[in-house]
Every structure is written in structure tokens, then in C-alpha cells.
Amino acid sequence: MNNAMIIEPEDNVAVAIEPIPKGEAACYVLPDGTPCRITVIENITIYHKFAVHDIAKGEKIVKYGEHIGEAGAFIPAGAHVHEHNVISVRENLDDRG
Amino acid sequence: MEFLGYLRPDGRVGIRNHVFILPASVCAADVSRIAASQVQGAVTFHNQNGCSQVKADQQLTMDVMAGYAANPNVYGTVIVSLGCENCQMDLVEAAVRERTSKPLQKVIIQEAGGTIKAVEQVVRLAQEMVRQAGLLQRQPCPLSRLIVGTECGGSDPTSGLAANPLVGQLSDLLVDEGAASILSETTEFIGAEHILAKRAANREIHDRLFDIIHRYEKSLQLVGEEVRAGNPSPGNKAGGITTLEEKSLGCIHKGGHRPIMAVYDYAKQIETTGLVVMDTPGNDPSSVAGMIAGGAQVVVFTTGRGTPTGNPIAPVIKITGNKLTYAKMEDNIDFDASPAIYESGSMPRLTQELLVELIEIANGKLSKAEALGMVETAIARVCNYV
Numbered sequence: 001m002n003n004a005m006i007i008e009p010e011d012n013v014a015v016a017i018e019p020i021p022k023g024e025a026a027c028y029v030l031p032d033g034t035p036c037r038i039t040v041i042e043n044i045t046i047y048h049k050f051a052v053h054d055i056a057k058g059e060k061i062v063k064y065g066e067h068i069g070e071a072g073a074f075i076p077a078g079a080h081v082h083e084h085n086v087i088s089v090r091e092n093l094d095d096r097g
Numbered sequence: 098m099e100f101l102g103y104l105r106p107d108g109r110v111g112i113r114n115h116v117f118i119l120p121a122s123v124c125a126a127d128v129s130r131i132a133a134s135q136v137q138g139a140v141t142f143h144n145q146n147g148c149s150q151v152k153a154d155q156q157l158t159m160d161v162m163a164g165y166a167a168n169p170n171v172y173g174t175v176i177v178s179l180g181c182e183n184c185q186m187d188l189v190e191a192a193v194r195e196r197t198s199k200p201l202q203k204v205i206i207q208e209a210g211g212t213i214k215a216v217e218q219v220v221r222l223a224q225e226m227v228r229q230a231g232l233l234q235r236q237p238c239p240l241s242r243l244i245v246g247t248e249c250g251g252s253d254p255t256s257g258l259a260a261n262p263l264v265g266q267l268s269d270l271l272v273d274e275g276a277a278s279i280l281s282e283t284t285e286f287i288g289a290e291h292i293l294a295k296r297a298a299n300r301e302i303h304d305r306l307f308d309i310i311h312r313y314e315k316s317l318q319l320v321g322e323e324v325r326a327g328n329p330s331p332g333n334k335a336g337g338i339t340t341l342e343e344k345s346l347g348c349i350h351k352g353g354h355r356p357i358m359a360v361y362d363y364a365k366q367i368e369t370t371g372l373v374v375m376d377t378p379g380n381d382p383s384s385v386a387g388m389i390a391g392g393a394q395v396v397v398f399t400t401g402r403g404t405p406t407g408n409p410i411a412p413v414i415k416i417t418g419n420k421l422t423y424a425k426m427e428d429n430i431d432f433d434a435s436p437a438i439y440e441s442g443s444m445p446r447l448t449q450e451l452l453v454e455l456i457e458i459a460n461g462k463l464s465k466a467e468a469l470g471m472v473e474t475a476i477a478r479v480c481n482y483v
Contacts, residue, residue, distance in 0.1 A: 005258065005438065015254050015337070017438055047254040047401075047419065048337035061339075064257070066289070068343035081339070088325055088340035093291040094307045 004028040006036070006052065008065030013049040013081050015063075020044040026078070041078040049081040061086050098274060098452075100459040101235035102242065102394075103169070107197045110242040111169035112394045112459040114233055115140045115410065116226040118219060119166055121178035121189045122147025128204075128212055129177045132219035138227035140409040142474035148182035149482040155183055160364035161476045163192035164390025166201070167366070168410050172230035173200030175222045177215065180207030196366055200226060235461070241275030243459070244367050246388030246396035247351040248281060248413075250381035252329075253336025253401025257347020259418025259437035260399035265353035266448040267397065267455070268372060272355045277370045279361075279388050280352035283313045284324050284379035288342025289349045293374070298356040305360040309376040316479060328379055332402045336419075351399065363477050364390035381406050383475035385413060395459060397451075405429050407471025412464035414455065431458075431465050 003018040004026040014028050022043050029035050036052070044050050049063065055075040060067045069086040079085070102110035118141040120129040126144050133141040142165075146158040162184070166174040174193060178186045186205055193201060202222040209215040247264050249256050268278040286293055290310050297303035317324055329338045338344050358371035364387045367373060375391055377384035381404065385396050389411045396413045398406060403426035407413050417423050420435035432454055436443040458464050 007258070015258065045337065046421070049254070049339070063343060064346040066292070066342070066346050068288070068346065069340040082337070083334060083339055086339045088342060091288070093288070094311075095291060095294065096304065096307065 002027050002029060004050075006030060007063060010062055010065050012052055012055055012062045014052050015049055016044040016046055019046045026050060039078050041076060042080045044080055051075045051077050051079050051081050053077045067091060098240045098456070099237045100240065100243070100456050101461070102238040102459065103172070103233050104236055105169050105197070106199060107167075109169035109392070110238045110394070111171065113170035113411070114138070114172050114230050115170055116223050116230055117141070117166055117171045117174040117410065118223055119162055119174050119176045119189070120144040120147070121162065121176055121184045121186060122182035124148065124179035124182060125177040125206060128206055128215045128219060132177070132216050132223060135220045136223040136227055138230060139223045140472065142409045142472060144476075146476055146478070147184040150183060151480060151483055153479045157363055157477050157479070159184060159188065159192050161386055161390045162189055163196050164364050164366065164392070165410050166193040167196035167199070168389055168392060168394070170394055170410050171199065172233065173226045174202070175219055175226065176201070176203045177219055178203070178205050180205045200229075202226070239275070240271060241370065243271065243276040243395065244279065244391070244393045245271055245276060245455075246279045246281065246385065246391075246393035248381060248385055248388070248396055249285070249348055249351060249399040250406060251400045251402035251404040252333055252338060252344055252347060253419055254338060254347070255418035255435070255438065256399050256401045257350060260401070260416045260434040261347055261350035263418070263434045263437055263444065263447050263451060264351045264397050264399055264416065266444060267451050268351065268353035269355055270448060270452060272353070272371050275370055277367055278353070278372050279367065279375050279391065279393060280349070280357075280372065281375045281377040281384045281388055282348060282379045283309050283376050284328055284341075285345045285348035286310050287314070287324065287345050288340070289345040293349060293352070293357065296357050298358050302357055302360055306357070306374065309360060313376070320480070336401050361391060363387045367391045367393070378477050380475060382473045383477045386474045386476060395455065397455065399434075400430070403429060405466065405469070405471050406473065407464070407466030407469070408474065409472040412458050413466050414458055414464050415466065416451070428469070429465055
């Protein structure tokens with residue numbers, strides 16, 4: 001039974017679709033159907049995000065295949081990803097130069 | 098596909114048959130409220146503005162007032178003004194007349210001789226109007242006659258996973274039927290504007306999309322403020338949304354996948370079919386008001402945390418993708434989109450069910466917000482009163 005979701009294959013965060021207690025497995029399926037499993041290292045509140053692999057400080061947080069912010073600290077795989085370790089960054093997305 | 102609507106003399110089609118008591122300023126809001134409470138079938142809203150506003154703000158207020166009166170859900174309007182406000186009766190009347198030829202009456206409180214006499218005049222005019230409005234019969238109309246506003250409020254991550262993608266599917270379906278669908282909330286394009294811009298039908302629309310976002314950010318920076326100060330909200334964050342960019346990337350799903358055919362300023366009359374963008378605040382009641390002033394007969398509104406938002410002129414259909422919120426706030430929410438998360442392949446079925454709900458509500462079934470009397474309106478603004 002899946003208790004998490006990932007939106008795009010390049011995302012480095014997945015979303016809990018049930019509460020996932022610390023130490024339990026988060027199970028989700030990649031868009032191509034590949035099942036994935038990762039142990040969460042903190043309690044993950046329903047609909048909150050966790051890292052699907054280690055994320056270095058300064059690395060982009062990717063959800064929807066897009067940047068939603070930048071890691072403010074090293075985020076280990078399975079950790080809760082939220083305000084405490086993500087910085088919102090205003091990127092220049094205007095393609096008019 | 099068809100719905101049952103009211104044909105208006107200006108050629109548009111309504112899904113409600115309200116008589117609108119329009120307060121031209123805050124000083125006419127209480128007379129309007131008291132009169133509306135006396136007349137079955139009359140609606141009004143608490144207008145906080147209409148006086149002591151800079152030109153740009155007065156224009157936003159005028160556009161909402163004229164747009165509400167012209168909205169095809171309105172049979173006719175009684176304008177109520179105090180008499181000395183900046184939004185003078187002749188200006189408001191002209192703005193309404195520019196948009197519609199529907200029945201229009203007016204009462205000026207200072208000329209009527211005070212509150213009691215003004216209330217009496219407004220009640221008598223509105224009473225006659227609702228009686229005449231009652232003669233109108235609904236007629237079958239193609240879906241192409243609909244302008245549907247889309248909005249998200251009290252978002253959480255389920256908005257981007259389920260409710261907004263579902264509304265996006267509905268939007269695509271409506272656009273393919275020849276209707277107009279409005280994507281709104283400029284603040285919630287921030288971080289996702291490059292995706293929207295790629296969908297612009299031409300270069301001018303592409304540039305306009307970036308321009309409305311830059312204009313919005315700059316207007317806040319002018320007063321030393323920053324959009325991120327209140328967005329995401331505490332509730333967005335408690336739900337699991339971390340940044341404005343994350344919120345925006347979920348938000349834009351409401352716009353589906355069709356090309357963006359036009360970009361409208363706040364509360365301007367929508368004249369284009371297909372998917373269009375309106376420059377509105379992320380604040381729900383003011384964004385909803387802008388789209389309804391633009392002619393939307395109905396608004397489809399997604400929420401994660403659960404909100405009561407309604408509107409006096411048009412039904413607001415509430416949808417959530419959060420199964421806990423639906424269970425907790427079913428009184429306020431019309432449609433449970435959570436199967437989009439939990440049942441693989443459920444999106445086509447949900448889209449059809451939501452379309453049926455939309456058509457039923459167009460045909461006269463009350464949205465939950467209407468049934469509970471939720472009628473809040475806010476109007477976008479640029480700066481402080483003068």
C-alpha cells in the first residue's frame with residue numbers, strides 16, 4: 001500500500017499521503033511504474049514532504065520537476081523537508097533576457 | 098452539452114436571477130444591507146470603498162461595481178449612493194451602462210432625506226424588480242456561454258496534487274466546448290511564470306504575463322514590502338506548503354493545458370473564449386470578486402485547509418483534495434477530489450462528476466456557500482485611503 005507520492009521523476013522530495021511515523025517505510029511509485037521504498041527518519045505529517053535522497057546544503061529542492069527553493073542545510077534522505085531546512089529563492093524566470 | 102440559463106437583454110446568459118443593490122461607497126453599504134434584507138431575491142455586498150481613494154484604486158472599485166451589475170446572474174440593479182462620495186452616482190451609472198443595458202434604478206441618500214427614506218425607496222424599487230425578474234424562465238444554453246472563474250484558497254499540498262489538476266481537466270473540457278476559463282491570482286504565478294509564459298498564444302500575451310507579475314512585485318516593493326511576508330499563509334505552511342514557489346507550481350494546475358488566449362486587468366470584462374488570465378491578488382474574496390466582475394457566472398474554488406468563501410452574485414463551488422478536510426468541513430465543501438490521490442486512474446471519472454456538479458449548480462442547485470448565505474466580497478487595492 002503506497003503511503004507517499006512523487007510527482008516527477010527528477011523530484012528530490014516526495015509527499016506523504018498518510019502520516020508516516022519515524023522509522024517506517026515510505027512507499028511510492030515513480031511515474032514509470034517503478035516502486036520505491038525509503039525509511040523516514042522523522043515523523044512525516046500527512047501531505048508534508050520528505051527527501052528521497054540526500055540533499056546538500058544549497059542544492060535546489062525539486063518538486064513538480066521545478067525549483068521550489070534551496071536547501072538551507074544538509075537534508076538526509078528520509079528527513080522532513082519544510083520551512084526549517086528550505087529557503088525560498090526568487091529566481092529570474094523571465095526568458096526575455 | 099447544455100445548461101439552463103437566463104437570457105439577458107444584453108445577449109449574455111445568467112445562471113442566477115438576482116436583483117443587485119449596489120452600494121456606490123462604504124457610506125451606502127448599510128442602507129443597501131438593510132434594504133436587501135427586506136426584499137427576497139435581492140443581493141448586496143459590503144462595499145468598503147467608493148470614496149477617499151487614489152485614481153488607480155477608485156478604478157478598481159468602479160470596475161468591480163460595474164462588473165457586478167453587468168454580471169449576467171443579475172437581472173437588474175438599484176444603485177445606492179450617499180451623494181458626496183468620489184464614486185458619484187453619474188460615474189457609477191455610466192460605468193454600469195457601458196457594460197450592460199439591463200434594468201437600472203438609483204437612490205441617493207442625501208437627496209432621499211436620510212437612511213429611513215432611502216431604505217424605503219430602495220426597497221420599493223427592488224421589490225418591483227424582483228417581481229418582474231420572477232417572470233423569466235430558464236432556457237437551454239450551450240456550455241460555450243459560460244465564463245468560469247478558477248480560484249484556490251487555503252491551499253495545501255493536496256491542492257497541487259488533486260484539486261487543482263482536476264479543475265485543470267475541467268477547464269480544458271470547458272475550453273474545448275467553447276467556454277472561457279479564467280486562471281487568476283498573480284502572486285501565485287511567482288515561481289511558475291516560465292511555465293505559463295510558454296503557453297501564451299502569442300508573444301504579446303507572453304510578455305504581458307511577465308509584466309503583470311513584475312508589476313505586482315514592484316507595487317509591493319514600493320512600500321517596502323515583500324510578497325513572501327504573508328504568502329504562504331500560516332495555514333498553507335501547517336498543511337505542508339513550504340515556499341511561495343511550491344504554492345504557485347500547484348496553483349497553476351487550475352489552468353489546465355490549453356493555450357492562454359488573453360491577459361485581463363483586474364475586474365475587466367472578459368470578451369475572449371478559451372483559457373484567459375486575470376491579474377488578481379492571491380487574496381480569495383478579492384480575486385473571486387475580480388473574476389465575477391469580469392463576467393464569470395460561476396467560480397470553481399479549490400481548498401486544502403477548507404474555506405467558507407461565497408459571493409453574492411455567483412455560486413462558488415468548493416473542491417478539496419484533502420480527505421481529512423472534506424470529512425471535517427463537508428458543510429462548506431461541494432466536491433471531494435481526494436480520490437485523485439488515492440485511486441489511480443480516477444481523474445477522468447472525477448472530471449465528469451465535477452462537470453455534472455457544475456451543470457447542476459448552473460441549473461439552479463445551490464452551492465453549499467449559497468445555501469449558507471456566504472457572500473463576502475473584497476476589492477483589490479493599490480494603496481491607502483486618502
